[in-house]
Amino acid sequence: MYNRNMVKSFYSILTLTVLILTSCAEPPPVQDSAWKNLSTDKTIDGERDWRSVVMSSDGTKLAAVESRGHIYTSTDSGAIWTDQSNLDPIIAGDKNWYSIAMSSDGSKLAAVEYKGRVFTSTDSGVSWKDRSDVDFAIAGNKNWLSIVMSSDGSKLAAIEIEGHLYTSTDSGENWTDQSNLDPTIAGDKNWYSIAISSDGSKLAAVESSGHLYTSIDSGATWKDQSNIVSIISGNKRWRAVAISDNGLSIAAIDSSGNLYASTDSGVTWTSNNIQQSAQSTSEPLVFGESRYMYSIAMSSDGSKLAAIETDGNLYASTNSGATWVNRSDEGSVIMGNKKWRSIAISSDGTKLAAVASDGHLYTSTDLGASWMNRSSGESVIAGDKNWHSISMSLDKSKLAAVVNGGHLYTSTDSGANWVNRSTLGSTIAGEKKWSSIAMSSDGSELAAVVNNGHLYTSSVLSPTDLGATWTDRSTGESVIAGEKKWSSVAISSDGSKLAAVVNGGHLYTSTDLGASWMDRSTGESVIAGDKEWRSIVISSDGTKLAAVASGDHLYTSTDFGATWTNRSTGESVIAGEKKWSSIAMSSDGSKLAAVVYGGHLYISVDKGDTWTDLSTDDSTSPIAGNQNWRCITISSDGSKLAAGVWRGHLYTTANGGASWTNQSINNFPIAGNKHWSSIAISSDGSKIVAGVNGEFIYGTVKSWY
Numbered sequence: 001m002y003n004r005n006m007v008k009s010f011y012s013i014l015t016l017t018v019l020i021l022t023s024c025a026e027p028p029p030v031q032d033s034a035w036k037n038l039s040t041d042k043t044i045d046g047e048r049d050w051r052s053v054v055m056s057s058d059g060t061k062l063a064a065v066e067s068r069g070h071i072y073t074s075t076d077s078g079a080i081w082t083d084q085s086n087l088d089p090i091i092a093g094d095k096n097w098y099s100i101a102m103s104s105d106g107s108k109l110a111a112v113e114y115k116g117r118v119f120t121s122t123d124s125g126v127s128w129k130d131r132s133d134v135d136f137a138i139a140g141n142k143n144w145l146s147i148v149m150s151s152d153g154s155k156l157a158a159i160e161i162e163g164h165l166y167t168s169t170d171s172g173e174n175w176t177d178q179s180n181l182d183p184t185i186a187g188d189k190n191w192y193s194i195a196i197s198s199d200g201s202k203l204a205a206v207e208s209s210g211h212l213y214t215s216i217d218s219g220a221t222w223k224d225q226s227n228i229v230s231i232i233s234g235n236k237r238w239r240a241v242a243i244s245d246n247g248l249s250i251a252a253i254d255s256s257g258n259l260y261a262s263t264d265s266g267v268t269w270t271s272n273n274i275q276q277s278a279q280s281t282s283e284p285l286v287f288g289e290s291r292y293m294y295s296i297a298m299s300s301d302g303s304k305l306a307a308i309e310t311d312g313n314l315y316a317s318t319n320s321g322a323t324w325v326n327r328s329d330e331g332s333v334i335m336g337n338k339k340w341r342s343i344a345i346s347s348d349g350t351k352l353a354a355v356a357s358d359g360h361l362y363t364s365t366d367l368g369a370s371w372m373n374r375s376s377g378e379s380v381i382a383g384d385k386n387w388h389s390i391s392m393s394l395d396k397s398k399l400a401a402v403v404n405g406g407h408l409y410t411s412t413d414s415g416a417n418w419v420n421r422s423t424l425g426s427t428i429a430g431e432k433k434w435s436s437i438a439m440s441s442d443g444s445e446l447a448a449v450v451n452n453g454h455l456y457t458s459s460v461l462s463p464t465d466l467g468a469t470w471t472d473r474s475t476g477e478s479v480i481a482g483e484k485k486w487s488s489v490a491i492s493s494d495g496s497k498l499a500a501v502v503n504g505g506h507l508y509t510s511t512d513l514g515a516s517w518m519d520r521s522t523g524e525s526v527i528a529g530d531k532e533w534r535s536i537v538i539s540s541d542g543t544k545l546a547a548v549a550s551g552d553h554l555y556t557s558t559d560f561g562a563t564w565t566n567r568s569t570g571e572s573v574i575a576g577e578k579k580w581s582s583i584a585m586s587s588d589g590s591k592l593a594a595v596v597y598g599g600h601l602y603i604s605v606d607k608g609d610t611w612t613d614l615s616t617d618d619s620t621s622p623i624a625g626n627q628n629w630r631c632i633t634i635s636s637d638g639s640k641l642a643a644g645v646w647r648g649h650l651y652t653t654a655n656g657g658a659s660w661t662n663q664s665i666n667n668f669p670i671a672g673n674k675h676w677s678s679i680a681i682s683s684d685g686s687k688i689v690a691g692v693n694g695e696f697i698y699g700t701v702k703s704w705y
Contacts, residue, residue: 034704035667036080038415038689039382039696043081044072044375050355054102054109055344057151057300059351061106062344063125064361065097071111073125076397078353078363078374079413080701082125090128091119101149101156104198104347108153110172112144118158120172129172137175138166148196148203151245155200157219159191165205167219176219184222185213195243195250198300202247202265206238212252214266223266231269232260242298242305245347249302251321255292257309261321263302274307277324278315297345297352304349304367308340314354316368327368334362334371372417380418381409387691389678391439391446396682398443398466399689401697402434408448410467415689415699419467427470428456438491438498441540441683445495447514449486455500457514471514479517480508490538490545493587497542499561501533507547509561518561526564527555537585540636544589546608548580554594556608565608573611574602584634584641587683591638593657595629601643603657614657622662623651633681633688640685640705644676650690654705663704670698 036043044064051067062074070085085091091111100111109121117132117140132138138158147158156168164179179185185205192208203215211226226232237255244250250262257275262268274293296307305317313328328334339357346352352364360375381401390401399411407422422428428448437448446458446467454474458467474480480500487503498510506521521527527547536547545557553568568574574594583594592604600615601623615623623643632643642652642663649664664670670690677693689699 034700034702035663035669035698036701037669037696038699039379039385043083044361046375047359048361048375049357050341050359050361051097051357052099052342053344053353053355053361054100055346055351055353056102056106057104057347059346059365061102061124062353062363063100063102063106063109063111064342064353064355065100065111066094067098067114067357068094068096070094071097071100071125073109075106075124076414076416077351077365078361078372079416081374082701084125084128088126088128090130098144099146099158101147103149103153104151108149108171110147110149110153110156110158112147112158113141114145114161115143116141118144118147118172118175120156122153122171131172131175135173135175137177145191146194148194150196150200151198152200155196155218157194157196157203157205159194159205160188162188162190164188165191165194165219167203169200169218178219178222182220182222184224192238193240193295195241197243197247198245199247202243204241204243204250204252204266206241206252207235208239209235209237211235212238212241212260212266214250216247216265225266225269229266229269231271239293240295240307242296244298244302245300249298249320251296251298251302251305253293253296253307257293259296259307259321263320272321274315274317274321274324278313278326294340295343297343299345299349300347301349304345306343306345306352306354306368308343308354309337311339312337314338314340314343314368316352318349318367325368327364327371332371333373374416380420381697384695386693387677387695387697388434388693389436389448390680390689390691390697391437392680392682392687392689393439393443394441394683395443396687398439399680400437400439400446400448400467401678401691402437402448404433404435404451404693406431406434408432408434408437408467412443412466414687415697421467421470427472435486436488438489440491440495441493445491445513447489447491447498447500449489449500451485451487451503452483453486454483455480455486455489455514457498459495459513473514473517479519487533488535488547490536492538492542493540494542497538497560499536499538499545499547501531501536501547503532503534505530505533507531507533507536507561509545511542511560520561520564526566534580535582537583539585539589540587544585544607546583546585546589546592546594548583548594550579550581550597551577552580553577554580554583554608556592558589558607567608567611573613581629582631582643584632586634586638587636591634591656593632593634593641593643595632595643597628597630597646599626599629601627601629601632601657603641605638605656612657614660622649622660630676631679631690633679635681635685636683637685640681642679642681642688642690644674644679644690646675646677646693647673648676649673650676650679652688652704654685661705 049067053064096114098114143161145161190208194205241252292310294310315324343354386404388404409418411418433451435451444460456470458470485503489500531549579597581597628646630646675693679690
């Protein structure tokens, strides 16, 4: 499946934003598997039999379960997912999951199986406990239908289909069968939905073809509201119930779309019809079944609601259910009839997550006005590409990558989704021999260069505009006008200072976002004349620079390129001409790391004054001896590095280079020899993304050290 074609011109280097400052590195054992193929592998790809989804208070953490499938979690609002059923043997394999609950901060989870057990987690789903193996009240397999949790995760309530209602006040360690204690809910009932207030004191539960019940003492005693309040009296085909954080607002829906709302914990109720309010109908589907309402979610204060139909639309309300809007209208990502099964809402009501049976998982950040399909098919960057450079913002959310002989792509969700910025109409439209790209700390400024082409810059107007518009800086009377064999570009933290080098040419700097340039390779400068420049890096404040040339030397500057020092002279470990391929720099410019194609890896902790050879032949290190080093990157503080070998492996260190780990041995997605061409690391060193020439982009999805 891999394209092993090598590019003939070898000079592209990764140059990164300041806190990541780079061009394209034995801690504790690597976890299985820390890596993911960002070009093809989306953990929740394709249609799945989704059953339930939940969301933390701020909407950043999500958890979802499949019927006859796995448990998945996300810590970045649904951009990237982890299959927890592949990691913990307690929940391993396919299970008939029916419901999942989450605490406000996302740290505690509880999930139930139909004809199965109750499981809980206190570490955001990393590890689990089977509670049905411990507590007698819920022992064995039961027909679990739904489970809910208080804000702090201490109080739980769960219901069975044609069974009992159970509660726990100690995060699921011990349970009480409330149906054996309170005659109001005694015996087997066809429970259908249950909801809980933030502190866990107030509960509401409904039966299918039955009554609505409430409790104000954590489920110890119950009131049958359908025997008290006329508007909800008698048996109704209840489908879902939701409750506000303080327990005062309650919303319940029946299968016909009727919404019943209370603002006084169920003492009084009002009603209206969701579908009629949204000017929708319950027209029969092709197979003759009406679109029945199925579930409802409520914001913390009860003002915002979202509701779904079994085989139909998704609706939203911003006024406690008084009026509704159909979010499944034509043109929406979620348009048309879908087999909705669950919906979740953030505390403030702005973020939604919804899942469909035999369908996809969707998220929204504007109460359903717009949606993103988190389980869509092929990525924009799918397929083999000659990746040459990649860069990352300080917060790890923004990425930009370029293809030699291809396009420029950006991502604002850590690589989960990508946008092709080289489309028709853009200044950078069409295929180009991109060689390097760099990004400011916050991702607002970009700079990219083309081999035998121009230098371009981009200023971001809004987070979603990342790389949307570009300015060609190689025009007019500029010092850098015309086509040049650009090989690398670097950018300061704030994006104001730029430095770029030409293969077989000069080194240039700019102090005004690339509007004007200065040629630093003139006159009596140490770097005067044409050089086979391969890579350049810059410190956070833009004062310090370091650059390498193939078949030449390594140079540093402490005054933004005004003067230079040749570090490859005298008795230095790096003395003489070497085939330098890449160099990286810590945020303050004090630590440097550089690699030689067909040679060794070197580091400096004193701004390049002295160097240490980490690849000595007598070493037992995984990086010992000559290797075809192609790219290297370093964290902001210089403690974490990653480096890639052309036709070889990817290596990392978490202790400043003292010991190294071969990531290509135990991590399946990146196993074996690959043509590593570019690599980037986050400021704190926790996330790595790397590109393979003729192949894919890979990234870490959890700790690699």
